[in-house]
Amino acid sequence: xxxxxxxxxxxxxxxxxxxxxxxxxxxxxxxxxxxxxxxxxxxxxxxxxxxxxxxxxxxxxxxxxxxxxxxxxxxxxxxxxxxxxxxxxxxxxxxxxxxxxxxxxxxxxxxxxxxxxxxxxxxxxxxxxxxxxxxxxxxxxxxxxxxxxxxxxxxxxxxxxxxxxxxxxxxxxxxxxxxxxxxxxxxxxxxxxxxxxxxxxxxxxxxxxxxxxxxxxxxxxxxxxxxxxxxxxxxxxxxxxxxxxxxxxxxxxxxxxxxxxxxxxxxxxxxxxxxxxxxxxxxxxxxxxx
Amino acid sequence: xxxxxxxxxxxxxxxxxxxxxxxxxxxxxxxxxxxxxxxxxxxxxxxxxxxxxxxxxxxxxxxxxxxxxxxxxxxxxxxxxxxxxxxxxxxxxxxxxxxxxxxxxxxxxxxxxxxxxxxxxxxxxxxxxxxxxxxxxxxxxxxxxxxxxxxxxxxxxx
Numbered sequence: 001x002x003x004x005x006x007x008x009x010x011x012x013x014x015x016x017x018x019x020x021x022x023x024x025x026x027x028x029x030x031x032x033x034x035x036x037x038x039x040x041x042x043x044x045x046x047x048x049x050x051x052x053x054x055x056x057x058x059x060x061x062x063x064x065x066x067x068x069x070x071x072x073x074x075x076x077x078x079x080x081x082x083x084x085x086x087x088x089x090x091x092x093x094x095x096x097x098x099x100x101x102x103x104x105x106x107x108x109x110x111x112x113x114x115x116x117x118x119x120x121x122x123x124x125x126x127x128x129x130x131x132x133x134x135x136x137x138x139x140x141x142x143x144x145x146x147x148x149x150x151x152x153x154x155x156x157x158x159x160x161x162x163x164x165x166x167x168x169x170x171x172x173x174x175x176x177x178x179x180x181x182x183x184x185x186x187x188x189x190x191x192x193x194x195x196x197x198x199x200x201x202x203x204x205x206x207x208x209x210x211x212x213x214x215x216x217x218x219x220x221x222x223x224x225x226x227x228x229x230x231x232x233x234x235x236x237x238x239x240x241x242x243x244x245x246x247x248x249x250x251x252x253x254x255x256x257x258x259x260x261x262x263x264x265x266x267x268x269x270x271x272x273x274x275x276x277x278x279x280x281x282x283x284x285x286x287x288x289x290x
Numbered sequence: 291x292x293x294x295x296x297x298x299x300x301x302x303x304x305x306x307x308x309x310x311x312x313x314x315x316x317x318x319x320x321x322x323x324x325x326x327x328x329x330x331x332x333x334x335x336x337x338x339x340x341x342x343x344x345x346x347x348x349x350x351x352x353x354x355x356x357x358x359x360x361x362x363x364x365x366x367x368x369x370x371x372x373x374x375x376x377x378x379x380x381x382x383x384x385x386x387x388x389x390x391x392x393x394x395x396x397x398x399x400x401x402x403x404x405x406x407x408x409x410x411x412x413x414x415x416x417x418x419x420x421x422x423x424x425x426x427x428x429x430x431x432x433x434x435x436x437x438x439x440x441x442x443x444x445x446x447x448x
Contacts, residue, residue, distance in 0.1 A: 008294065008311035008357045031355075038314070038353045039334050051311070055358065079347070083409075103424020104402065106335055108347040109354070191423035192336060 007050045014059040014168065017052060018141040021164040024050045030166060032060075032075050033109040035102070036118050060113070060168060063087065069173040074113025074166070078125065082107060090174060092284070093181040093200050097128030100185050103192050113167045116152065119159050119224065122194045126153075126225035128183050129170060130217035131202040137169040144168070153224035175204040177212055180240075180284035185219075186272045188263065195219055196264035197256075199276045201284075203240055211235045216248065216277065220269070221256035228252045231277075242278065249277035296360035300325065301369025309356040316340045316351035318359065319366060327367035327397040331426070338425035341398035342366050348405040350424075367397035370404070380404055383442035384435070391429035399425045403439045411447050415440070 009024075011017040021028050027049030031037045034053075040046040054060055060075040065086055072081075081087055081098035088095040101107055101115070101124050115125045116136070126149065134149040141164055149170070154160050161167060175181075181202035185195035198219025206212035214235035216228045231252040238244045258269040293308040300323060307322050319325045319342065331339035333352050340351040343365040370378035377385070380403050390396050399422060406413055406421035413421065418439045427435060 004310070004312050006311055007292075008355065010357065010360075034355055034358075035335055035350075035353050038355065041312070042333065051355075053355070053358065102335070103338065103350075104405070104421050105338060105341055105348045105350045105424045106353075108349050191420070 006048045009050060009052045010056050011052065011054075012056050012058075014057050014139060014166070017054060017057050018139060018164065018166060020052050021166070022141055024052065026163050028052050030054055030117075032111040032114040032117075033077065035106050035110040036114065054166065055111075060166075067174075069171065072112055072170045072172070074116075074168055074170065075111045076113070078102075078107035078110050078112065078115075079104065081112065081125075091128070091132055091172060091181075092287075093131045093183040093202060094125070094128035094172070097124040097183040097185075097198070097200070100124060100183075100191075106192075112170065116149070116170070117159055117161065117167055119153050119155075119157050120194075121156055121222065121224055122198060122220045123225050124183070124185055124195060124198055124219065127198045127200040127217045127219045129172065130225060130227050131181055131183070131200045131215045132172040132175070133215070135171045136167055137171065139166045139168045141165070150227060156223050175202070175213065177204045177206055178288075179204040180281055180288060181215075182280035182284045184276050184280055186264075186269075186276070194263070197221060197258065197269040197272050198225070199273055199280065201277050201280045203235060203281065205240065209239065211238055211240055211244075214248070216252050218252065218256055218273065221258050221273070223257075228255050230255055240281075245278045245281055249274050252277060294357055294360075296357060298359045298361060299363045301365060307356075311355075311357060313356040314352050315342070315344075315349075315354040315356050315359050315364070318356045319351060319364070325366045325368050329394055329397065331394070336424075336426070337395075338398045338402065339395055341401045341425060343401055343405055346405065346408060348402045348421075348424075365401070365404075367400055370400065378404075379445045380407070380439070380442040383438040383445065387434045387438035387441060389430055389434040389438035391427075395425055395427045399427065399435055403442065406439070407443055407446060412443050413439075 029048040061073045064071040078098040136147045183200040187193040200217040202215040204213040214232040216231040231248040234248040253270045253273040258266040329339040331337035335350045335353040342351045
C-alpha cells in the first residue's frame with residue numbers, strides 16, 4: 001500500500017488538470033501511469049498532498065502521424081509505441097527504446113511523458129527521442145512553450161517544468177533522407193532491467209551520399225540523458241565509413257561521464273559505447289537492405 | 291481521507307467499491323471482493339504475481355491505483371474458467387505441461403499469456419518469453435511454462 005493522506009483527482013480535460021494543479025499548489029503531484037510514483041509512495045520517498053491523474057485527459061493521449069513527423073501525447077504508453085508498426089519503421093530507435101522498458105505489464109501503463117518527467121539519467125525513451133530532435137510542448141496554464149528535449153532535463157530527476165506546468169506533447173520531425181538508427185541498452189539480465197548504459201545512434205544521409213545529420217545519444221553517461229555533439233561532428237559531412245564511425249564511437253566513449261556503480265563499472269560502460277555504436281549502425285544498414 | 295466510489299466490471303459482473311486514494315487495485319480485488327487469485331509478491335511491479343487484465347491489457351495490480359479502475363473491465367484468473375468450472379485452454383495447458391508447482395506465480399503467468407494470445411494468436415518462443423518476462427517463477431524453471439503457452443496457442447488457433 002502506498003503512503004496515506006493524499007487526495008486523488010481525475011480531471012478529464014487539460015484545462016481542468018491545469019486548473020487543479022494551480023488550485024492545489026506545490027503539494028500536488030501530476031501522475032500518469034504511476035509505475036514510478038506508486039513505488040515512491042510505497043517507499044516513503046514521496047508524500048504528496050494530492051495526486052492529479054493525467055491518464056483520463058484526452059489531449060494528452062494518442063500518437064499522431066503526419067507527413068512531417070510524429071506527435072506523441074505525453075500519456076502515450078510505451079506499449080502503444082511498441083505495438084505501432086509505423087513508428088517501428090520510421091523511428092526504429094525510439095521503438096527499440098520503448099520496447100525494452102520494464103515488463104509488458106509496466107509498458108502497458110507507463111507513459112513516455114512520465115518517463116521524461118521522471119528524468120532518470122537512465123531513461124530509455126529519452127535517448128530514443130534525443131536521436132530524433134524531439135521537442136516538448138509544455139502547457140503552463142496561461143499558454144504554452146516549446147522546449148527542445150536537449151534543454152528539458154535540469155539534472156538527475158529534475159526537469160525545467162515549473163510548478164503547475166504539464167508536459168503535453170512530444171514532437172519528432174521525420175528525418176529528411178535515408179536514415180539508419182538504433183538503440184541498444186546494455187543490461188545484466190535480459191529483461192525488466194535498467195540500462196547499465198543506453199546507447200543510441202542515427203545517421204541521415206544527404207543527396208550527395210554524405211552524412212547530413214548525425215546523432216549520438218547516451219543514457220547513464222551523465223546526470224541526464226544526453227547527446228554527444230563532438231562525436232556527431234566527427235560524422236557530419238563525411239562519408240559513412242567504418243573508420244569514421246569507429247572514431248565517432250571512440251569520441252563518445254571518451255566524452256561519456258560514466259561511473260562505477262553496483263550495476264556496472266565505468267571502463268565496461270565506456271567499452272560498450274565503443275563497441276555498440278558501430279554495431280548499431282551496422283545492424284541498421286543491414287536491416288534496411290533486407 | 292474521504293473514500294471515492296468506483297464502479298467497474300470484474301469478470302463480467304458489476305462491482306461498486308468505496309476506496310481510499312492510496313489503495314491499489316490488488317487490495318480492492320483481494321480484500322474487498324475476495325478474489326484472491328492475484329497475489330502480492332514484491333508490491334513494486336517487478337514480479338508479476340499480481341498481474342490482472344484491465345481492458346484486456348496485462349497490468350501489475352499492485353501499481354494500479356484503485357481509483358483508476360473506475361469504468362474499467364477487469365479480468366482476474368477467477369474469470370477464466372467456463373460456467374461449469376471447466377478450465378480455460380491456457381489453464382489446462384499449464385496443468386498438462388507441468389507448468390504449475392507451488393502455484394504462486396500461476397495466476398499472473400496465465401493472465402500474461404492470455405493478454406499475449408488475445409493480441410498475437412501464434413507467437414514465437416521469443417515473443418512468449420518477452421510477454422512473460424515480467425512474471426517471475428521460482429520453481430518450475432520456465433521451460434514448462436513456455437511449452438504450456440505454445441500448446442495453448444496451438445489449441446486456441448485450431
